[in-house]
Amino acid sequence: MSDTDLGALAVELRLACMRISRRVRFEAQDDEWHIPPHQFSVLARLDKADATPSELAEAEKVSAPSMTRTVAGLVEAGLVARRAHPGDRRAVVLSLTGSGRELLTQIRARRDQWMSSRLADLSEEELRTLAQAAPLLAKVAAR
Amino acid sequence: MSDTDLGALAVELRLACMRISRRVRFEAQDDEWHIPPHQFSVLARLDKADATPSELAEAEKVSAPSMTRTVAGLVEAGLVARRAHPGDRRAVVLSLTGSGRELLTQIRARRDQWMSSRLADLSEEELRTLAQAAPLLAKVAAR
DNA sequence: TATTGTTATACTCTATAACTATA
DNA sequence: TATAGTTATAGAGTATAACAATA
Numbered sequence: 001m002s003d004t005d006l007g008a009l010a011v012e013l014r015l016a017c018m019r020i021s022r023r024v025r026f027e028a029q030d031d032e033w034h035i036p037p038h039q040f041s042v043l044a045r046l047d048k049a050d051a052t053p054s055e056l057a058e059a060e061k062v063s064a065p066s067m068t069r070t071v072a073g074l075v076e077a078g079l080v081a082r083r084a085h086p087g088d089r090r091a092v093v094l095s096l097t098g099s100g101r102e103l104l105t106q107i108r109a110r111r112d113q114w115m116s117s118r119l120a121d122l123s124e125e126e127l128r129t130l131a132q133a134a135p136l137l138a139k140v141a142a143r
Numbered sequence: 144m145s146d147t148d149l150g151a152l153a154v155e156l157r158l159a160c161m162r163i164s165r166r167v168r169f170e171a172q173d174d175e176w177h178i179p180p181h182q183f184s185v186l187a188r189l190d191k192a193d194a195t196p197s198e199l200a201e202a203e204k205v206s207a208p209s210m211t212r213t214v215a216g217l218v219e220a221g222l223v224a225r226r227a228h229p230g231d232r233r234a235v236v237l238s239l240t241g242s243g244r245e246l247l248t249q250i251r252a253r254r255d256q257w258m259s260s261r262l263a264d265l266s267e268e269e270l271r272t273l274a275q276a277a278p279l280l281a282k283v284a285a286r
Numbered sequence: 287t288a289t290t291g292t293t294a295t296a297c298t299c300t301a302t303a304a305c306t307a308t309a
Numbered sequence: 310t311a312t313a314g315t316t317a318t319a320g321a322g323t324a325t326a327a328c329a330a331t332a
Contacts (some may be wrong), residue, residue, distance in 0.1 A: 001270045010258035015168060019284035021164035024157060026204070037300075045158040054313060061169070063301055068315060070299085090308045090313040098155035101247065115153035118283045126279050127144045127152065133276030134155040136269050142263045181322075197290060207325055211292060213322085233331045235292040 017137075020115075028114040033106050038062070038070055043079060043104050044060040044098065052085065079103060089120075160280075163258075171257040177249050178220075181205070181213055186222060186239065186247050193238040195228065222246060 001009075017065070035043075042056055051059070057067035072095060074080035079100035084089035096104070119127065144152075148209035168180070180188075185199055194202070200210035214237060217223035222243035239247070262270065 006236040016280035016284045017160040017163040020160040067273045115157040137159035141159045
């Protein structure tokens with residue numbers, strides 16, 4: 001593939017991904033389960049593994065005081081629990097509560113429903129093409 | 144394609160698009176040309192067509208006072224210009240300045256460069272698959 | 287009267303600096 | 310001394326309510 005073709009493909013793919021991402025965030029919101037993006041991002045990270053506030057701050061690229069505030073909101077909402085760090089009494093370990101995990105599941109389900117409803121408009125052949133492309137996009141996203 | 148296959152495809156595509164979008168926004172930033180997301184979004188909209196503050200507020204789904212503030216920042220930075228609305232002396236029309244258009248071009252170029260560099264790791268066959276998928280993703284993004 | 291745009295005010299999320307407790 | 314986390318304070322972004330000018 002020529003450089004110009006690859007550049008044109010990059011433009012088309014980037015725009016499509018960013019537009020889909022934006023529409024998912026805006027259109028798959030639910031008044032009842034709505035939380036701000038920075039809180040959602042922390043929930044998703046804690047779903048993968050428990051973490052300390054400083055680990056979260058570094059991963060999310062925000063300051064420690066910002067993360068203190070974000071975590072305080074999540075704890076107050078009953079979505080995240082603190083416990084003592086085994087072996088370092090300065091630190092705390094954060095984990096999802098049952099409610100936190102449930103909220104995350106529901107938000108993801110709504111987002112996936114949005115995507116499914118968009119895909120439902122495509123033909124079988126178009127879906128087969130996207131099914132071949134999906135792992136490649138995942139590879140791009142994963143670095 | 145079965146409903147469960149379609150659901151799994153929706154999950155995989157949505158996650159990949161959101162991750163790519165996030166990485167483009169974070170990793171294609173330039174200290175010199177950096178502007179916050181809400182300002183970028185307004186610049187991109189004015190690139191398509193001139194608009195009044197109230198039109199922008201509705202399109203961006205923010206309040207009129209928020210858009211007043213955002214536009215004030217862009218005007219002060221020399222990226223957007225105001226002019227009188229022909230025929231309605233209450234309203235103003237906003238448009239990109241040369242600097243605004245140039246900034247937009249540079250930010251988009253950096254984002255596309257990020258995407259191109261990711262695609263460069265793929266094989267010719269993988270790129271052909273993505274080239275077939277790109278217009279389908281664009282269709283999904285456009286509704 | 288209704289609409290466009292702004293100002294007044296308050297709440298949230300961001301940051302840096304300074305503090306407490308512990309390593 | 311250095312590190313984990315919080316508190317103090319300030320700078321942007323958001324919103325609703327109230328205002329001025331114009332339709």
